[in-house]
Amino acid sequence: xxxxxxxxxxFCTAYAExxxxxxxxxxxxxxxxxxxxxxxxxxxxxxxxxxxxxxxIARSEKNAAGLFGSGATLYSTEGSSQCIRAMVMTxxxxxxxxxxxxxxxxxxxxxxxxLQACALLDCDVRWLWPETPPYSxxxxxxxxxxxxxxxxxxxxxxxxxxxTSPDYLGGELPIKExxxxxxxxGIPFLVDNAHGAYLRFLPEDRHxxxxxxxxxxxxxxxxxxxxxxxxxxxxxxxxPEEFFENARRAMxxxxxxxxxxxxxxxxxLVNRYLAEAYPEKxxxxxxxxxxxKLAVTENGWQLGESDPxxxxxxAAASGWHGHDLARRLRQGGVECEYxxxxxxxxxxxxxxxxxxxxxxxxxLGDNPRKGHPRSTAPTLLPPESVCxxxxxxxxxxxxxxxxxxxxxxxADANVSCPPAVPVAVSGERIxxxxxxVLEYYGITKLWxxx
Numbered sequence: 001x002x003x004x005x006x007x008x009x010x011f012c013t014a015y016a017e018x019x020x021x022x023x024x025x026x027x028x029x030x031x032x033x034x035x036x037x038x039x040x041x042x043x044x045x046x047x048x049x050x051x052x053x054x055x056x057i058a059r060s061e062k063n064a065a066g067l068f069g070s071g072a073t074l075y076s077t078e079g080s081s082q083c084i085r086a087m088v089m090t091x092x093x094x095x096x097x098x099x100x101x102x103x104x105x106x107x108x109x110x111x112x113x114x115l116q117a118c119a120l121l122d123c124d125v126r127w128l129w130p131e132t133p134p135y136s137x138x139x140x141x142x143x144x145x146x147x148x149x150x151x152x153x154x155x156x157x158x159x160x161x162x163x164t165s166p167d168y169l170g171g172e173l174p175i176k177e178x179x180x181x182x183x184x185x186g187i188p189f190l191v192d193n194a195h196g197a198y199l200r201f202l203p204e205d206r207h208x209x210x211x212x213x214x215x216x217x218x219x220x221x222x223x224x225x226x227x228x229x230x231x232x233x234x235x236x237x238x239x240p241e242e243f244f245e246n247a248r249r250a251m252x253x254x255x256x257x258x259x260x261x262x263x264x265x266x267x268x269l270v271n272r273y274l275a276e277a278y279p280e281k282x283x284x285x286x287x288x289x290x291x292x293k294l295a296v297t298e299n300g301w302q303l304g305e306s307d308p309x310x311x312x313x314x315a316a317a318s319g320w321h322g323h324d325l326a327r328r329l330r331q332g333g334v335e336c337e338y339x340x341x342x343x344x345x346x347x348x349x350x351x352x353x354x355x356x357x358x359x360x361x362x363x364l365g366d367n368p369r370k371g372h373p374r375s376t377a378p379t380l381l382p383p384e385s386v387c388x389x390x391x392x393x394x395x396x397x398x399x400x401x402x403x404x405x406x407x408x409x410x411a412d413a414n415v416s417c418p419p420a421v422p423v424a425v426s427g428e429r430i431x432x433x434x435x436x437v438l439e440y441y442g443i444t445k446l447w448x449x450x
Contacts, residue, residue, distance in 0.1 A: 309349060
């Protein structure tokens with residue numbers, strides 16, 4: 001697909017060059033403070049409207065749908081967080097059995113946005129727990145057999161199955177098999193693919209849409225050259241018809257009525273970028289990363305399995321605490337994407353230069369602790385669920401120190417981003433066995449129900 005049009009960018013550029021007097025928002029009136037204001041617009045005549053798209057935005061979204069092979073693609077200027085909330089709402093709007101409280105079956109490493117959506121929409125969650133050790137906050141290996149076993153045991157089927165793949169460490173689930181299993185039970189399959197927009201453009205397409213997802217979110221800004229906040233909500237070609245009717249309305253419930261036109265333009269321009277030589281650039285990048293991984297392994301570092309664009313150093317297996325290793329990188333002029341006690345994650349794209357990779361290799365250097373692995377995170381046992389996420393989130397609460405939290409009911413998850421994956425979730429009782437896990441990940445206070 002060459003010669004890709006960029007209708008949003010073209011409109012904004014033409015307006016900026018027209019000399020029109022801007023007696024409308026934004027307040028900067030196109031005058032430079034940062035230098036990008038001339039292209040920063042709002043929903044003036046001709047600029048279309050994101051949640052009622054019929055013009056230039058609709059044309060651009062159609063271009064993106066063609067590139068990703070979706071039934072429809074909707075733009076988000078508020079990241080995958082907006083898309084995750086919309087996915088939950090869409091699944092709940094379209095459920096056919098309303099004789100019981102709604103529930104979604106979700107892998108335990110879900111982003112906190114998913115939990116917040118369930119609280120706002122008054123939906124219960126049943127968790128899929130990791131099937132293989134060791135425990136890590138970010139990972140939740142789930143198999144099709146495991147999913148089938150849980151679904152077969154449920155008295156009432158869930159409104160959807162929700163998984164995260166790739167996860168923050170780069171782990172990928174068997175999406176095709178999981179989707180087929182969910183569909184055998186007549187259940188929509190939803191994927192948080194925030195870290196995997198590029199998977200569509202590999203020589204062997206590994207995008208969740210291609211593998212059977214009904215709804216899928218991609219954060220364009222994580223792996224594509226888009227501005228922070230740029231994301232997609234994709235609807236699978238074989239998704240229920242109601243998804244197409246309700247998804248944009250759900251996006252509007254959770255999005256600002258003043259979406260960023262700078263972010264929309266970046267999504268628009270990324271269409272052209274993807275349509276041109278991106279697959280070749282991506283393949284060349286992955287080959288360079290494979291060589292980098294081999295070189296650092298030869299220097300004594302243990303790497304975890306990950307999607308092609310992540311370089312996940314298994315700090316614990318390498319004899320390090322992840323935060324110490326992150327400091328070592330920082331002292332060498334390299335900032336990682338994420339670090340916890342066990343892992344350090346570096347993310348690359350075709351925009352990462354050879355000199356960048358060389359700097360990261362030099363910052364790691366030879367591992368002086370190779371052959372001396374350290375212990376990893378304690379295993380989290382399934383906590384007791386006491387009340388719904390909504391009841392807990394909207395109850396009066398108070399802060400308590402983790403060491404005094406045993407027996408208390410968590411009101412809201414206290415976790416930073418990255419990775420924004422909670423240890424315990426709203427409505428669960430904090431057990432004595434949960435406290436060491438919270439402390440291991442540096443969580444010192446909890447917001448609990450009074």
